[in-house]
Amino acid sequence: MDAGNAAQRTSFGEQIVSRIDELSAISEGAGKLTRVYLSKELRKAADLILSWMREAGMSAHLDAIGNVCGRYEGEQPGAPCVMLGSHYDTVRDAGKWDGPLGVITAIACVADLNRRGKRLPFAIEVVGFADEEGVRFASTLLGSRAVAGTFDESVLNTRDRDGVSMRDALIAFGLDPDHIGAAARTRRELLAYLELHIEQGPVLEAQNLPVGVVTAIAGATRLAARLTGMAGHAGTVPMALRHDALTGAAECIGAIEAFCRADANGLVGTVGYIHATPGATNVIPGEVSFTIDMRAPTDMHRKRAVAEIVRQIEAIAGRRQLMLQLDVTHENRTAPCATWLKDQFAQAIAAEGFAAFELPSGAGHDGMAMIDIADVGMIFVRCRGGVSHHPDEHVELADADAGARVLLRVVENFRPR
Ligand code: HGY
Ligand code: MN
Ligand code: MN
Numbered sequence: 312m313d314a315g316n317a318a319q320r321t322s323f324g325e326q327i328v329s330r331i332d333e334l335s336a337i338s339e340g341a342g343k344l345t346r347v348y349l350s351k352e353l354r355k356a357a358d359l360i361l362s363w364m365r366e367a368g369m370s371a372h373l374d375a376i377g378n379v380c381g382r383y384e385g386e387q388p389g390a391p392c393v394m395l396g397s398h399y400d401t402v403r404d405a406g407k408w409d410g411p412l413g414v415i416t417a418i419a420c421v422a423d424l425n426r427r428g429k430r431l432p433f434a435i436e437v438v439g440f441a442d443e444e445g446v447r448f449a450s451t452l453l454g455s456r457a458v459a460g461t462f463d464e465s466v467l468n469t470r471d472r473d474g475v476s477m478r479d480a481l482i483a484f485g486l487d488p489d490h491i492g493a494a495a496r497t498r499r500e501l502l503a504y505l506e507l508h509i510e511q512g513p514v515l516e517a518q519n520l521p522v523g524v525v526t527a528i529a530g531a532t533r534l535a536a537r538l539t540g541m542a543g544h545a546g547t548v549p550m551a552l553r554h555d556a557l558t559g560a561a562e563c564i565g566a567i568e569a570f571c572r573a574d575a576n577g578l579v580g581t582v583g584y585i586h587a588t589p590g591a592t593n594v595i596p597g598e599v600s601f602t603i604d605m606r607a608p609t610d611m612h613r614k615r616a617v618a619e620i621v622r623q624i625e626a627i628a629g630r631r632q633l634m635l636q637l638d639v640t641h642e643n644r645t646a647p648c649a650t651w652l653k654d655q656f657a658q659a660i661a662a663e664g665f666a667a668f669e670l671p672s673g674a675g676h677d678g679m680a681m682i683d684i685a686d687v688g689m690i691f692v693r694c695r696g697g698v699s700h701h702p703d704e705h706v707e708l709a710d711a712d713a714g715a716r717v718l719l720r721v722v723e724n725f726r727p728r
């Protein structure tokens with residue numbers, strides 16, 4: 312590789328790190344990174360990313376659901392594309408790499424091709440999905456589902472914590488909720504969907520490797536639980552006469568943890584959100600709502616576990632004479648990465664001088680939706696301590712640079728199936 316190119320290559324890492332910092336400054340709150348779907352911060356982030364796409368020689372637009380989309384034509388205009396994607400929304404109090412690393416790295420790869428005036432036998436599209444995390448409305452992958460043509464219109468009626476419906480949030484963002492179908496693409500238009508993402512786990516660090524090839528994306532089931540008991544005076548109601556919704560929820564949450572801890576095959580269960588009302592120190596909680604996130608290496612294993620957890624929660628609510636509302640709000644099946652794409656990632660990793668190590672993804676990704684219209688390939692980049700969904704999330708410059716070099720190599724040497 313010529314020196315000029317090598318110099319450009321070392322600047323991959325620097326450019327990526329500086330853009331990660333620039334994008335992470337666009338947040339709902341000072342000092343923390345929170346950028347949820349259809350927020351004004353997401354709009355500002357979209358404008359910045361669209362400007363980077365145009366600077367890299369792409370045509371760029373915001374699609375009907377808020378994804379940022381860039382296209383770099385191939386030798387012949389209008390050719391099918393290799394789509395490179397990830398998401399640009401974040402969880403609350405997030406790390407700055409989860410999602411944006413994939414979008415920024417993909418743009419850097421296209422910018423490098425454009426700088427060299429290189430056109431490929433296919434187009435390259437870069438997409439930043441607007442809602443992978445599902446923080447604001449109960450469902451995840453809203454952006455990639457719209458692109459895959461599998462967006463569920465009923466989600467438009469779900470409301471966020473302030474009671475704002477997705478429908479109204481789209482209108483406030485400047486989008487038409489009845490026009491989401493315009494974001495849908497077809498299998499014919501895509502040769503493959505490729506995503507670079509931080510590992511969000513400790514395996515690559517333990518292997519002392521900067522990158523790894525993803526074998527499959529674990530599915531997930533999300534449930535919303537609401538327990539209703541009897542609010543009352545904290546001082547006068549004897550313990551034996553109480554129908555305390557919060558202690559009932561506590562027993563359910565303990566049962567979920569015990570059941571998952573006892574499982575030896577990778578089952579994980581998380582209660583990430585709980586809300587008790589009326590929420591006064593001297594009032595017995597009358598109503599409690601909480602979320603459940605269940606994952607396992609296979610769909611069968613996860614579904615069996617969910618059924619058992621539901622049975623246990625129903626038994627606890629019955630014994631405590633609490634009313635129970637328990638709904639599955641969202642389900643993503645496990646998505647296998649295509650072998651022919653894993654091979655191309657492995658060859659690129661080896662060409663960059665690293666061992667091609669394979670690992671599954673316990674975290675969900677947009678490939679779970681995109682698999683409906685394209686084969687999916689994913690590459691992981693090492694993150695310090697495997698920490699993610701936390702401000703301490705961190706990727707070393709050299710690893711960001713290695714990820715970019717591998718992704719560029721895969722794209723430049725891409726062989727359609
Ligand atoms: O929740 C997940 O697994 C992903 O980070 N959205
Ligand atoms: Mn995430
Ligand atoms: Mn992510």
Ligand code: MN
Pocket residue numbers: 706707708
């Ligand atoms: Mn560092």
